[in-house]
Amino acid sequence: MFVFNLTRILPSIPKHISCRTMVQGTRLKYPRLGEPVDVMEIEDFSTPESLKPNEVLVQMLISPINPADINTVQGVYPIKKDLPAVPGNEGVGKVIKIGSEVSSLSVNDHVLPSRAALGLWCTHLVEPEEDWVKIPSDLPLEHAATLAVNPCTAYRMLEDFVELEPEKDWIIQNGSNSAVGQAVIQLAKLKGVHTINIIRNRPYLEEMKSHLQTLGADMVVTEEEARSLDLRSLGIPAPKLSFNCVAGRSGLDMFRMMAKKGVLVIYGGMSKQPLSVPVGPLIFKDITVRGFWISQWNKDHCMEQRQTMLEELIKLIRTGKFQHPELELYPLSEFKEALRRASFYDNSGGNEKRETKVAFDFRN
Amino acid sequence: MFVFNLTRILPSIPKHISCRTMVQGTRLKYPRLGEPVDVMEIEDFSTPESLKPNEVLVQMLISPINPADINTVQGVYPIKKDLPAVPGNEGVGKVIKIGSEVSSLSVNDHVLPSRAALGLWCTHLVEPEEDWVKIPSDLPLEHAATLAVNPCTAYRMLEDFVELEPEKDWIIQNGSNSAVGQAVIQLAKLKGVHTINIIRNRPYLEEMKSHLQTLGADMVVTEEEARSLDLRSLGIPAPKLSFNCVAGRSGLDMFRMMAKKGVLVIYGGMSKQPLSVPVGPLIFKDITVRGFWISQWNKDHCMEQRQTMLEELIKLIRTGKFQHPELELYPLSEFKEALRRASFYDNSGGNEKRETKVAFDFRN
Missing domain, CATH: 3.40.50.720 (NAD(P)-binding Rossmann-like Domain)
Structure with missing residues (x-):
């Protein structure tokens, strides 16, 4: 099987990618409910060898830690996933491979999740086309990663x-x-x-x-x-x-x-x-x-209504009228420190000069 | 001045009424805010000697004690009246005299108050025509008195x-x-x-x-x-x-x-x-x-909308489909006992076989 190393050409994306699209990735998972720092584990995994016609392989770029993620792992959020599960509701990724019937997305497109609980605390994931919303790829990543919620x-x-x-x-x-x-x-x-x-x-x-x-x-x-x-x-x-x-x-x-x-x-x-x-x-x-x-709003409204809102926000960002919150970026390997830093409910940023948002950075 | 005693012909209405309509009545008043049993006083009074063209003299028949009345006297209700004031938001009365320009009401009509805080714990009161809503005079008085709220x-x-x-x-x-x-x-x-x-x-x-x-x-x-x-x-x-x-x-x-x-x-x-x-x-x-x-609903809606609702309720009452709560009737002179009996917030009917409503009965 011929293998070439994409990282030479695209240093910010997959380290190992085969012609059959299998990617060696890393992700966080929680095998049981509990405090994230206690229950979360890091694991290496491989994406499926080939994509289904409607599927898209996305490499995550930045994914923040939000209160909803913490609450999901604690089991006190209305979204319950089968365990073990990968948490992460928000973030921006880049399309690196598309299935044969995918029409709305292309390789190199930047995307946001179109529904909750996709599980974005991972370097890579494969999901159907309709689970993603395309956003302009020149939008600053800190903005893109924190736009959807x-x-x-x-x-x-x-x-x-x-x-x-x-x-x-x-x-x-x-x-x-x-x-x-x-x-x-x-x-x-x-x-x-x-x-x-x-x-x-x-x-x-x-x-x-x-x-x-x-x-x-x-x-x-x-x-x-x-x-x-x-x-x-x-x-x-x-x-x-x-x-x-x-x-x-x-x-x-x-x-x-x-x-x-x-x-x-x-x-x-x-x-x-x-x-x-x-x-x-x-x-x-x-x-x-x-x-x-x-x-719930996203579920209750069509994609066009969501796009209209995103476009308006993106326009404000481009014209410098809207700032993203300050981000503290952590590699996935330092997840325990990141989770402790983001423990919203104990600290709530009460000792900070300004509120910062903790996020995973998958770009290196 | 020629005076004749109407009580011979209409035993349930004014004991003393002159041709110039002055009536000797009795009413409860609260000179200061506080617990109703502590602050309430009974007083005799005379209605004005003559009615203004738009005014109506009403003899009250039955007026219940409601939580809102208690709260108004306590000073914890949003309706604040200049003191001393007569409490009583709900009840049924009978028109016994009308001003020269009154067109919607006639003598002997039964009426409900059309706005809050008219002050109905009294044998008689004079108010403008628009403060009253006419209801059928054959409606049982216990229903009429408890219909509006x-x-x-x-x-x-x-x-x-x-x-x-x-x-x-x-x-x-x-x-x-x-x-x-x-x-x-x-x-x-x-x-x-x-x-x-x-x-x-x-x-x-x-x-x-x-x-x-x-x-x-x-x-x-x-x-x-x-x-x-x-x-x-x-x-x-x-x-x-x-x-x-x-x-x-x-x-x-x-x-x-x-x-x-x-x-x-x-x-x-x-x-x-x-x-x-x-x-x-x-x-x-x-x-x-x-x-x-x-x-607030009454304030926000026109009289026609209120009439429609009352008519529908009256129809249900007439066809025996709607029962009024059981009433315990007290003469105004026994107001302290009535108020104690109706102390909703200490007792809430918790020891009763069924909820009874305490009301003043002005008919004798």
């Missing part, structure tokens, strides 16, 4: 719940330094909508406030400061829309400040506590509490 | 949030023995919608269960029984709609049982605790939490 979550939450009037309306959010929070600040600013951003008290508080203001935040306050915030005295209209990724009692101040008939959207539960909802505002201010999950 | 709340909650399929869909509620709960059971049954009804454990539990089943409840369970209720194993589809008047942690089992994209409607907070909402169902089952307040 957090910016899209922020985008949809700003678009789908309340009609916001530019230059007039304010929104309020907590966990504002999270990747979604930062995306919300930037996208709201671009819409002309003002943001009140609640963060936890922390060392480097002023640096964090200043970072979020640089992104476009109109107001950044700690949870303590939010407690006595009197919007009326500041001449700020009551927000019609609020985003909550903390839950527990964190929503109480947002409920207090919200406008009649406002909508509070929950997209995370960092506190691990049920959301406390004061009954008065629900009934007498007719506040609505909704959840949002981008994976 | 609880049955309308149940009616709207069943109509306005989720489309329910007759003979197929189930709903779930707590506080099912409350006046609204009993109305929900009956109206759902008439729609062909099945109900799971949660009540608190209590003495006379079997009597209460049996009473609610007589009204049309498909299933009645205690809070403890609800905890282990497995609808799937019973072949019951997950409810798309649930009603909660307790809040606190009482919604957790309802959230667990509810269908994807279901709606939980809060219309009360008997536990005085914020509602605990588990984050998972909100996000991953896309549950919506809404509040409902009939006073």
Whole structure:
């Protein structure tokens, strides 16, 4: 069997590739549910010798560690995979081989997963054509790798719940330094909508406030400061829309400040506590509490609608109007360190100058 | 001044009425906020000597004590009145005199208040024509007096949030023995919608269960029984709609049982605790939490829409398909005993065979 080493020509892709497409890859897997640092293992594997007509072989380039990945491995996420499984919901890859009937993708195309739980913490994977969305291959990889979940979550939450009037309306959010929070600040600013951003008290508080203001935040306050915030005295209209990724009692101040008939959207539960909802505002201010999950939105909408959103975000990235969160890149071999660094629920970036996102980098 | 005593001809209406319409009445008032039994006072008063052209003099017949009345006097309800004030949001009265330009009402018409906080715990009151809604004067007074708030709340909650399929869909509620709960059971049954009804454990539990089943409840369970209720194993589809008047942690089992994209409607907070909402169902089952307040609905909708609803309910009453909650009637002079009996938040009818409603009876 004739074998040639593609790495000479394409140094960032497969080290070993045969004419029959078999690739020696490396991936993380969890044979049982538990804390990722405890249960995760690294393994070498081979992709199948040949592709089915509709299949595509993708080499992963960058894949972030998101809270959803941690929760999936812990077994507390609604996506349950047969074990052992490879985690990883988000990331960018490059097509290195396509099946005989694949029409929408070509070799060298950059792709994002089109559905949740593909299992992207691996150097290579084979999936059907329809599991991938093509994106421009000149998009900076840090942007591409972090585009599908957090910016899209922020985008949809700003678009789908309340009609916001530019230059007039304010929104309020907590966990504002999270990747979604930062995306919300930037996208709201671009819409002309003002943001009140609640963060936890922390060392480097002023640096964090200043970072979020640089992104476009109109107001950044700690949870303590939010407690006595009197919007009326500041001449700020009551927000019609609020985003909550903390839950527990964190929503109480947002409920207090919200406008009649406002909508509070929950997209995370960092506190691990049920959301406390004061009954008065629900009934007498007719506040609505909704959840949002981008994976469900993707399931419920057609590819064209998703493409429209991605194109709009990509345009903002290209024109320098949208920044990705800071990434800390780790090779797959240092997965334990990466997972510890990304242990969202113990630390939540509370001691950082700004929120960084941990990601696996498969490029060398 | 010529005075004749109307009580001879109309024994159920004013004891003293002059040709200039001045009536000696009695009413309850609260000069300051506090617990109703502590702050409420009874006083004699005279209605104005003459009516303005658009005004109507109404003699009250029956007016119930509702949780909203108690909360208004306590100062924890969103309706704040200038003090001293007369409480009472609900009741039926009879028109005994009309102003010169009143066109929609005549003497002897039976009327309900058309807005909240008219202050109906009084033998007589004068209000503009538009503050009243005419209802058929042959409607049993116990029905008329209890029609405007609880049955309308149940009616709207069943109509306005989720489309329910007759003979197929189930709903779930707590506080099912409350006046609204009993109305929900009956109206759902008439729609062909099945109900799971949660009540608190209590003495006379079997009597209460049996009473609610007589009204049309498909299933009645205690809070403890609800905890282990497995609808799937019973072949019951997950409810798309649930009603909660307790809040606190009482919604957790309802959230667990509810269908994807279901709606939980809060219309009360008997536990005085914020509602605990588990984050998972909100996000991953896309549950919506809404509040409902009939006073807001009345404000937001035109009189015709309200009339349509009342007419439909009145038709059900006339054909014997809708029962009012059992009433315990007290004369105004025994108001302290009535208020103690109706102290919803300490007792909630937990020791009763069935929920009774306390009401003032002004007819003698």
